[in-house]
Amino acid sequence: MRILRLVVPALVVCAALSACGTPTDDPAGPGTPTPVTEQPTALPPTAPAPSTATETLKPPGGPSLPPPVGATELTGTVTAGVEPNCLLLDGYLLIGGPRDVLVAGSRVTVTGRVEAGMMTTCQQGTPFVVEGARKG
Structure with a gap:
Protein backbone atom coordinates (compact mmCIF):
# COMPACT_ATOMS: atom_id res chain seq x y z
CA MET A 1 0.00 0.00 0.00
CA ARG A 2 2.86 2.37 0.82
CA ILE A 3 4.55 1.69 -2.52
CA LEU A 4 1.31 2.53 -4.31
CA ARG A 5 1.20 5.91 -2.55
CA LEU A 6 4.69 6.67 -3.85
CA VAL A 7 4.35 5.26 -7.36
CA VAL A 8 1.04 6.89 -8.35
CA PRO A 9 2.17 10.50 -7.70
CA ALA A 10 5.47 9.77 -9.47
CA LEU A 11 3.61 8.49 -12.53
CA VAL A 12 1.32 11.53 -12.54
CA VAL A 13 4.33 13.87 -12.44
CA CYS A 14 6.07 11.95 -15.25
CA ALA A 15 2.92 12.08 -17.40
CA ALA A 16 2.52 15.81 -16.81
CA LEU A 17 6.15 16.52 -17.66
CA SER A 18 6.12 14.37 -20.79
CA ALA A 19 3.06 16.24 -22.03
CA CYS A 20 5.12 19.43 -21.88
CA GLY A 21 7.85 17.94 -24.11
CA THR A 22 7.44 18.36 -27.88
CA PRO A 23 4.28 19.36 -29.73
CA THR A 24 2.47 16.50 -31.50
CA ASP A 25 1.68 18.50 -34.63
CA ASP A 26 5.35 19.01 -35.58
CA PRO A 27 5.60 17.87 -39.23
CA ALA A 28 9.39 17.50 -39.10
CA GLY A 29 9.17 14.96 -36.30
CA PRO A 30 11.09 14.85 -33.06
CA GLY A 31 14.81 15.46 -33.12
CA THR A 32 14.88 17.18 -36.52
CA PRO A 33 16.59 20.57 -36.34
CA THR A 34 14.68 23.56 -37.63
CA PRO A 35 16.57 25.53 -40.31
CA VAL A 36 17.45 29.16 -39.54
CA THR A 37 15.64 31.47 -41.95
CA GLU A 38 17.17 34.78 -40.91
CA GLN A 39 20.45 35.86 -39.44
CA PRO A 40 20.55 37.06 -35.85
CA THR A 41 20.51 40.80 -35.43
CA ALA A 42 23.17 42.83 -33.71
CA LEU A 43 23.25 42.94 -29.95
CA PRO A 44 20.84 45.38 -28.32
CA PRO A 45 22.31 48.81 -27.66
CA THR A 46 24.17 49.05 -24.40
CA ALA A 47 23.98 51.85 -21.91
CA PRO A 48 26.37 54.70 -22.65
CA ALA A 49 29.70 54.45 -20.90
CA PRO A 50 30.14 56.83 -17.99
CA SER A 51 32.02 59.97 -18.85
CA THR A 52 35.57 60.29 -17.65
CA ALA A 53 34.88 63.57 -15.89
CA THR A 54 33.50 62.99 -12.42
CA GLU A 55 31.38 65.44 -10.54
CA THR A 56 31.59 65.58 -6.76
CA LEU A 57 28.33 66.49 -5.05
CA LYS A 58 28.54 67.92 -1.56
CA PRO A 59 25.79 66.83 0.85
CA PRO A 60 23.85 69.74 2.34
CA GLY A 61 25.51 71.20 5.40
CA GLY A 62 28.92 69.72 4.57
CA PRO A 63 32.18 71.64 4.56
CA SER A 64 32.04 74.81 2.48
CA LEU A 65 35.65 74.55 1.32
CA PRO A 66 37.12 71.66 -0.62
CA PRO A 67 38.48 69.13 1.84
CA PRO A 68 42.21 69.46 2.46
CA VAL A 69 44.57 66.61 1.80
CA GLY A 70 44.14 64.35 4.81
CA ALA A 71 41.42 64.87 7.39
CA THR A 72 38.15 66.77 7.03
CA ARG A 107 26.58 68.54 19.15
CA VAL A 108 30.01 67.32 18.05
CA THR A 109 33.04 68.09 15.91
CA VAL A 110 34.48 65.10 14.09
CA THR A 111 37.59 64.69 11.97
CA GLY A 112 38.04 61.99 9.37
CA ARG A 113 37.70 61.27 5.67
CA VAL A 114 34.89 60.65 3.18
CA GLU A 115 34.71 57.10 1.77
CA ALA A 116 32.06 57.53 -0.94
CA GLY A 117 32.57 54.02 -2.37
CA MET A 118 32.15 52.20 0.96
CA MET A 119 29.14 49.90 1.20
CA THR A 120 27.06 49.99 4.38
CA THR A 121 23.77 48.63 5.68
CA CYS A 122 22.59 52.04 6.89
CA GLN A 123 20.90 53.02 3.59
CA GLN A 124 21.53 56.74 3.97
CA GLY A 125 24.32 59.29 4.08
CA THR A 126 27.77 59.40 2.50
CA PRO A 127 30.14 57.24 4.58
CA PHE A 128 32.55 59.32 6.68
CA VAL A 129 35.25 57.37 8.54
CA VAL A 130 35.70 59.10 11.90
CA GLU A 131 39.28 59.39 13.10
CA GLY A 132 38.50 61.64 16.08
CA ALA A 133 35.50 63.26 17.76
CA ARG A 134 34.85 65.75 20.54
CA LYS A 135 31.74 67.32 22.02
CA GLY A 136 30.96 70.89 21.16
Missing part, protein backbone atom coordinates in the same frame (compact mmCIF):
# COMPACT_ATOMS: atom_id res chain seq x y z
CA GLU A 73 36.38 68.38 9.98
CA LEU A 74 32.59 68.39 10.40
CA THR A 75 30.60 70.12 13.13
CA GLY A 76 26.92 69.67 13.85
CA THR A 77 24.26 67.71 15.69
CA VAL A 78 24.31 63.92 15.44
CA THR A 79 21.03 62.34 14.32
CA ALA A 80 19.93 58.70 14.40
CA GLY A 81 19.63 56.89 11.08
CA VAL A 82 16.76 54.68 9.94
CA GLU A 83 18.71 51.52 10.81
CA PRO A 84 19.94 50.62 14.33
CA ASN A 85 23.39 51.94 15.30
CA CYS A 86 23.55 54.28 12.27
CA LEU A 87 24.48 57.88 13.10
CA LEU A 88 24.39 60.85 10.70
CA LEU A 89 25.97 64.28 10.76
CA ASP A 90 24.97 66.81 8.09
CA GLY A 91 24.26 64.14 5.47
CA TYR A 92 27.30 62.03 6.31
CA LEU A 93 27.09 58.54 7.80
CA LEU A 94 29.52 58.35 10.73
CA ILE A 95 31.62 55.17 10.57
CA GLY A 96 33.59 54.31 13.72
CA GLY A 97 34.60 56.86 16.30
CA PRO A 98 33.98 56.97 20.06
CA ARG A 99 30.36 55.98 20.69
CA ASP A 100 30.34 57.71 24.06
CA VAL A 101 30.83 61.04 22.22
CA LEU A 102 28.80 60.22 19.09
CA VAL A 103 25.31 60.05 20.55
CA ALA A 104 22.12 61.06 18.74
CA GLY A 105 21.19 64.62 19.73
CA SER A 106 24.66 65.72 20.83
Whole structure:
Protein backbone atom coordinates (compact mmCIF):
# COMPACT_ATOMS: atom_id res chain seq x y z
CA MET A 1 0.00 0.00 0.00
CA ARG A 2 2.86 2.37 0.82
CA ILE A 3 4.55 1.69 -2.52
CA LEU A 4 1.31 2.53 -4.31
CA ARG A 5 1.20 5.91 -2.55
CA LEU A 6 4.69 6.67 -3.85
CA VAL A 7 4.35 5.26 -7.36
CA VAL A 8 1.04 6.89 -8.35
CA PRO A 9 2.17 10.50 -7.70
CA ALA A 10 5.47 9.77 -9.47
CA LEU A 11 3.61 8.49 -12.53
CA VAL A 12 1.32 11.53 -12.54
CA VAL A 13 4.33 13.87 -12.44
CA CYS A 14 6.07 11.95 -15.25
CA ALA A 15 2.92 12.08 -17.40
CA ALA A 16 2.52 15.81 -16.81
CA LEU A 17 6.15 16.52 -17.66
CA SER A 18 6.12 14.37 -20.79
CA ALA A 19 3.06 16.24 -22.03
CA CYS A 20 5.12 19.43 -21.88
CA GLY A 21 7.85 17.94 -24.11
CA THR A 22 7.44 18.36 -27.88
CA PRO A 23 4.28 19.36 -29.73
CA THR A 24 2.47 16.50 -31.50
CA ASP A 25 1.68 18.50 -34.63
CA ASP A 26 5.35 19.01 -35.58
CA PRO A 27 5.60 17.87 -39.23
CA ALA A 28 9.39 17.50 -39.10
CA GLY A 29 9.17 14.96 -36.30
CA PRO A 30 11.09 14.85 -33.06
CA GLY A 31 14.81 15.46 -33.12
CA THR A 32 14.88 17.18 -36.52
CA PRO A 33 16.59 20.57 -36.34
CA THR A 34 14.68 23.56 -37.63
CA PRO A 35 16.57 25.53 -40.31
CA VAL A 36 17.45 29.16 -39.54
CA THR A 37 15.64 31.47 -41.95
CA GLU A 38 17.17 34.78 -40.91
CA GLN A 39 20.45 35.86 -39.44
CA PRO A 40 20.55 37.06 -35.85
CA THR A 41 20.51 40.80 -35.43
CA ALA A 42 23.17 42.83 -33.71
CA LEU A 43 23.25 42.94 -29.95
CA PRO A 44 20.84 45.38 -28.32
CA PRO A 45 22.31 48.81 -27.66
CA THR A 46 24.17 49.05 -24.40
CA ALA A 47 23.98 51.85 -21.91
CA PRO A 48 26.37 54.70 -22.65
CA ALA A 49 29.70 54.45 -20.90
CA PRO A 50 30.14 56.83 -17.99
CA SER A 51 32.02 59.97 -18.85
CA THR A 52 35.57 60.29 -17.65
CA ALA A 53 34.88 63.57 -15.89
CA THR A 54 33.50 62.99 -12.42
CA GLU A 55 31.38 65.44 -10.54
CA THR A 56 31.59 65.58 -6.76
CA LEU A 57 28.33 66.49 -5.05
CA LYS A 58 28.54 67.92 -1.56
CA PRO A 59 25.79 66.83 0.85
CA PRO A 60 23.85 69.74 2.34
CA GLY A 61 25.51 71.20 5.40
CA GLY A 62 28.92 69.72 4.57
CA PRO A 63 32.18 71.64 4.56
CA SER A 64 32.04 74.81 2.48
CA LEU A 65 35.65 74.55 1.32
CA PRO A 66 37.12 71.66 -0.62
CA PRO A 67 38.48 69.13 1.84
CA PRO A 68 42.21 69.46 2.46
CA VAL A 69 44.57 66.61 1.80
CA GLY A 70 44.14 64.35 4.81
CA ALA A 71 41.42 64.87 7.39
CA THR A 72 38.15 66.77 7.03
CA GLU A 73 36.38 68.38 9.98
CA LEU A 74 32.59 68.39 10.40
CA THR A 75 30.60 70.12 13.13
CA GLY A 76 26.92 69.67 13.85
CA THR A 77 24.26 67.71 15.69
CA VAL A 78 24.31 63.92 15.44
CA THR A 79 21.03 62.34 14.32
CA ALA A 80 19.93 58.70 14.40
CA GLY A 81 19.63 56.89 11.08
CA VAL A 82 16.76 54.68 9.94
CA GLU A 83 18.71 51.52 10.81
CA PRO A 84 19.94 50.62 14.33
CA ASN A 85 23.39 51.94 15.30
CA CYS A 86 23.55 54.28 12.27
CA LEU A 87 24.48 57.88 13.10
CA LEU A 88 24.39 60.85 10.70
CA LEU A 89 25.97 64.28 10.76
CA ASP A 90 24.97 66.81 8.09
CA GLY A 91 24.26 64.14 5.47
CA TYR A 92 27.30 62.03 6.31
CA LEU A 93 27.09 58.54 7.80
CA LEU A 94 29.52 58.35 10.73
CA ILE A 95 31.62 55.17 10.57
CA GLY A 96 33.59 54.31 13.72
CA GLY A 97 34.60 56.86 16.30
CA PRO A 98 33.98 56.97 20.06
CA ARG A 99 30.36 55.98 20.69
CA ASP A 100 30.34 57.71 24.06
CA VAL A 101 30.83 61.04 22.22
CA LEU A 102 28.80 60.22 19.09
CA VAL A 103 25.31 60.05 20.55
CA ALA A 104 22.12 61.06 18.74
CA GLY A 105 21.19 64.62 19.73
CA SER A 106 24.66 65.72 20.83
CA ARG A 107 26.58 68.54 19.15
CA VAL A 108 30.01 67.32 18.05
CA THR A 109 33.04 68.09 15.91
CA VAL A 110 34.48 65.10 14.09
CA THR A 111 37.59 64.69 11.97
CA GLY A 112 38.04 61.99 9.37
CA ARG A 113 37.70 61.27 5.67
CA VAL A 114 34.89 60.65 3.18
CA GLU A 115 34.71 57.10 1.77
CA ALA A 116 32.06 57.53 -0.94
CA GLY A 117 32.57 54.02 -2.37
CA MET A 118 32.15 52.20 0.96
CA MET A 119 29.14 49.90 1.20
CA THR A 120 27.06 49.99 4.38
CA THR A 121 23.77 48.63 5.68
CA CYS A 122 22.59 52.04 6.89
CA GLN A 123 20.90 53.02 3.59
CA GLN A 124 21.53 56.74 3.97
CA GLY A 125 24.32 59.29 4.08
CA THR A 126 27.77 59.40 2.50
CA PRO A 127 30.14 57.24 4.58
CA PHE A 128 32.55 59.32 6.68
CA VAL A 129 35.25 57.37 8.54
CA VAL A 130 35.70 59.10 11.90
CA GLU A 131 39.28 59.39 13.10
CA GLY A 132 38.50 61.64 16.08
CA ALA A 133 35.50 63.26 17.76
CA ARG A 134 34.85 65.75 20.54
CA LYS A 135 31.74 67.32 22.02
CA GLY A 136 30.96 70.89 21.16
